[in-house]
Amino acid sequence: MIRRLLxxxxxxSLGMLAxxxxxxxxxxxxxxxxxxxxxxxxxxxDKKAIERRIxxxxxxxxxxxxxxxxIYETSITSLADSVSHSSRWFNAMCVYASxxxxxxxxxxxxxxxxxxxxxxxxxxxxxxxxxxxxLNASMTSILEKQTKRMGGxxxxxxxxxxxxxxxxxxxGGFPSVNTSPVFEQIRKENRIIxxxxxxxxxxxxxxxxxxxxxxxxxxxxxxxGKKIGLATGAEFLLARTEVKREIxxxxxxxxxxxxxxxxxxxxxxxxxxxxxxQRYFQNQMDGKTTLVTRAANFAARKGMLVVNAAGNxxxxxxxxxxxxxxxxxxxxxxxxxxITDFHITFSSLGPTWxxxxxxxxxxFGHVAAAGKNGMQQVDxxxxxxxxxxxxxxxxxxxxxxxxxxxxxLEIEKSADLYPYFDYAHGFGVxxxxxxxxxxxxxxxxxxxxxxxxxxxxxxxRQAYLDKKTGGFQSHLYYNIQDTxxxxxxxxxxxxxxxxxxxxxxxxxxxxEKLNVHLGSYTGSYTF
Amino acid sequence: xxxxxxxxxxxLISGQCYSQQILFHKDxxxxxxxxxxxxxKNFHHFYIGFGFIGGDNNGAGNDIVLGxxxxxVFGYRYKLKICKHYAIGYDLAFNSYTFALEQKKGKIFPDxxxxxxxxxxxxxxxxxxxxxxxxxxxxxxxIGKFIDLGAYGDWTYTARTFAxxxxxxxxxxxxxxxxxxxxxxxxxxxxxxxxxxxxxxFGSYRLSxxxxxxxxxxxxxxxxxxxxxxxxxxx
Numbered sequence: 001m002i003r004r005l006l007x008x009x010x011x012x013s014l015g016m017l018a019x020x021x022x023x024x025x026x027x028x029x030x031x032x033x034x035x036x037x038x039x040x041x042x043x044x045x046d047k048k049a050i051e052r053r054i055x056x057x058x059x060x061x062x063x064x065x066x067x068x069x070x071i072y073e074t075s076i077t078s079l080a081d082s083v084s085h086s087s088r089w090f091n092a093m094c095v096y097a098s099x100x101x102x103x104x105x106x107x108x109x110x111x112x113x114x115x116x117x118x119x120x121x122x123x124x125x126x127x128x129x130x131x132x133x134x135l136n137a138s139m140t141s142i143l144e145k146q147t148k149r150m151g152g153x154x155x156x157x158x159x160x161x162x163x164x165x166x167x168x169x170x171x172g173g174f175p176s177v178n179t180s181p182v183f184e185q186i187r188k189e190n191r192i193i194x195x196x197x198x199x200x201x202x203x204x205x206x207x208x209x210x211x212x213x214x215x216x217x218x219x220x221x222x223x224x225g226k227k228i229g230l231a232t233g234a235e236f237l238l239a240r241t242e243v244k245r246e247i248x249x250x251x252x253x254x255x256x257x258x259x260x261x262x263x264x265x266x267x268x269x270x271x272x273x274x275x276x277x278q279r280y281f282q283n284q285m286d287g288k289t290t291l292v293t294r295a296a297n298f299a300a301r302k303g304m305l306v307v308n309a310a311g312n313x314x315x316x317x318x319x320x321x322x323x324x325x326x327x328x329x330x331x332x333x334x335x336x337x338x339i340t341d342f343h344i345t346f347s348s349l350g351p352t353w354x355x356x357x358x359x360x361x362x363x364f365g366h367v368a369a370a371g372k373n374g375m376q377q378v379d380x381x382x383x384x385x386x387x388x389x390x391x392x393x394x395x396x397x398x399x400x401x402x403x404x405x406x407x408x409l410e411i412e413k414s415a416d417l418y419p420y421f422d423y424a425h426g427f428g429v430x431x432x433x434x435x436x437x438x439x440x441x442x443x444x445x446x447x448x449x450x451x452x453x454x455x456x457x458x459x460x461r462q463a464y465l466d467k468k469t470g471g472f473q474s475h476l477y478y479n480i481q482d483t484x485x486x487x488x489x490x491x492x493x494x495x496x497x498x499x500x501x502x503x504x505x506x507x508x509x510x511x512e513k514l515n516v517h518l519g520s521y522t523g524s525y526t527f
Numbered sequence: 528x529x530x531x532x533x534x535x536x537x538x539l540i541s542g543q544c545y546s547q548q549i550l551f552h553k554d555x556x557x558x559x560x561x562x563x564x565x566x567x568k569n570f571h572h573f574y575i576g577f578g579f580i581g582g583d584n585n586g587a588g589n590d591i592v593l594g595x596x597x598x599x600v601f602g603y604r605y606k607l608k609i610c611k612h613y614a615i616g617y618d619l620a621f622n623s624y625t626f627a628l629e630q631k632k633g634k635i636f637p638d639x640x641x642x643x644x645x646x647x648x649x650x651x652x653x654x655x656x657x658x659x660x661x662x663x664x665x666x667x668x669x670i671g672k673f674i675d676l677g678a679y680g681d682w683t684y685t686a687r688t689f690a691x692x693x694x695x696x697x698x699x700x701x702x703x704x705x706x707x708x709x710x711x712x713x714x715x716x717x718x719x720x721x722x723x724x725x726x727x728x729f730g731s732y733r734l735s736x737x738x739x740x741x742x743x744x745x746x747x748x749x750x751x752x753x754x755x756x757x758x759x760x761x762x
Contacts, residue, residue, distance in 0.1 A: 486555070
């Protein structure tokens with residue numbers, strides 16, 4: 001009898017558990033206005049944030065920076081179970097409330113909308129994690145390549161290391177950043193300006209997931225005199241926004257962190273997170289639907305350069321870039337394989353659902369990074385993103401007069417495939433030479449289009465083949481672009497003789513375009 | 528191999544000829560929302576589960592050893608989404624129940640002989656279980672959090688008892704008895720599941736009787752409740 005009772009109780013508790021978890025949910029409560037609030041930008045913003053606004057021609061008094069109306073806040077707080085965060089930009093509060101209370105909140109005259117929240121996972125893999133202080137040959141090789149591929153030695157020779165640029169990193173924790181020799185110089189020079197754990201609402205961030213340590217090392221780490229990332233002289237704001245391994249991210253934390261970064265003068269946000277199928281559908285990757293995407297665009301409007309990982313869904317059903325990498329103003333970074341030098345299989349692809357071109361650029365998707373206890377080789381666009389963020393800091397240091405979106409475009413232009421573009425590589429890997437030599441290297445024409453009757457051939461010039469020293473110079477990229485400017489296919493092929501490609505022109509519609517890139521030369525043919 | 532063939536066919540169709548090695552090729556697919564997915568119109572996947580049988584040992588001569596009496600299931604689950612918070616579906620599953628029988632005085636099932644190692648009664652089924660699913664919480668194209676309520680009907684294709692004894696000379700004697708005449712071929716019951724994505728806690732309650740009642744056999748029913756964990760085999 002007792003057992004039967006116990007089992008009945010167990011069944012009931014299962015049901016109750018479900019009901020309880022359904023009842024006390026987390027919601028975004030959006031407010032209608034900011035009536036009767038006062039705002040002093042000089043007391044709210046960090047000096048650096050004011051400088052950035054002035055440099056970008058942004059007003060210091062913008063209603064989106066105003067605090068929330070305190071009367072509204074008090075009313076909502078009295079009804080909610082608890083308040084987690086609030087957002088000035090979205091004029092919203094994040095609250096825990098029962099379904100009855102949230103209805104009461106929804107009916108308040110100053111509430112414009114209520115949105116249910118959930119946490120959302122994104123897949124980012126860490127391979128070969130382990131304690132390793134030494135740099136083996138394979139690790140050294142990757143380490144040297146990951147900055148050299150962007151022409152990092154040119155920045156180094158020019159003494160450019162991101163000095164004066166403030167980078168906010170959003171991640172799941174930064175264990176050993178406060179002790180590791182990889183970040184010693186940063187600590188010595190007090191260049192970790194502020195830290196905040198948005199999951200626990202406290203300053204300490206030097207624990208939890210080592211993912212943040214690794215991404216930070218890909219921006220600014222140094223090991224045995226070798227640069228892991230390029231911006232070894234930059235300043236940092238470290239925000240813990242994610243709360244579980246395999247990156248259970250909280251969109252709410254991201255929003256709070258981006259406003260915090262703005263307030264504290266960040267120039268660049270490096271965010272290796274993304275929201276995909278757990279929370280959204282693919283048709284919501286349209287650059288305007290998700291809150292985090294809108295926040296990324298907001299951050300750009302405030303003068304910050306948002307650098308975000310494209311995502312690791314290229315080889316699964318999701319396929320396309322996640323949020324916020326789908327944002328127009330977000331520099332979305334895809335991954336290439338350091339061995340093959342083209343798209344690494346897992347890196348998410350463009351276009352966005354609404355057919356916009358993404359990712360913007362690529363860097364290595366397999367890197368050597370500093371973890372909690374030593375160097376590791378790791379995979380993920382999570383690490384391509386900070387490599388690009390480090391590059392951006394150096395490029396911006398050299399061009400402080402540029403506004404954030406001008407810098408965005410310059411970084412795209414610096415990429416080695418530019419003006420060629422495809423949905424796997426974006427414009428390719430950004431190159432320091434574009435900034436240090438103040439121009440893009442113009443190379444000789446490497447191929448010609450030759451049309452005979454119905455056949456169009458792409459012929460590689462003999463001079464190019466003679467000069468070619470092997471390696472990746474022999475990769476030819478080409479795509480077919482339809483009359484709306486969308487790519488219908490794209491390819492990378494290995495060049496070994498003059499006659500590379502031939503096309504039957506009658507198979508293509510009038511106005512469709514063939515774009516080809518070889519060496520650093522891009523040519524197009526319109527059918 | 529299939530990929531290479533596909534690329535070759537695409538190339539032939541599109542009228543392009545290559546004299547070079549293709550390293551990377553992508554066709555840009557039409558971006559239309561599919562109909563098959565964890566939170567789309569249709570979804571199906573395999574699953575595996577393990578549970579414990581529990582309930583009242585009524586002292587009628589067929590008490591079971593709790594913790595050693597188990598249920599195993601491997602099945603296929605289909606879900607049809609009706610609206611955001613409601614879906615219906617069915618499971619087709621192979622499952623087995625094994626009851627570890629307590630060896631103590633007064634035992635009458637399947638007989639009164641006490642075995643010094645162990646004795647079990649097992650039956651194996653294939654079954655169909657229709658269910659209703661209530662989803663809650665916001666989610667994208669993932670299964671999310673849910674509660675399932677349903678029923679099951681199983682056809683028992685075999686049942687057997689197994690006894691194991693250590694005899695005086697140290698040898699082990701195992702006896703399997705099958706083709707049991709006192710077993711009903713069909714049984715049915717109610718089920719409840721609570722889950723988050725691939726992880727599912729399930730419970731079932733057998734409403735039908737395992738044993739036939741006749742002049743020859745008149746066993747008390749075995750415990751009817753099962754509780755366990757299922758894992759969906761999907762992303």
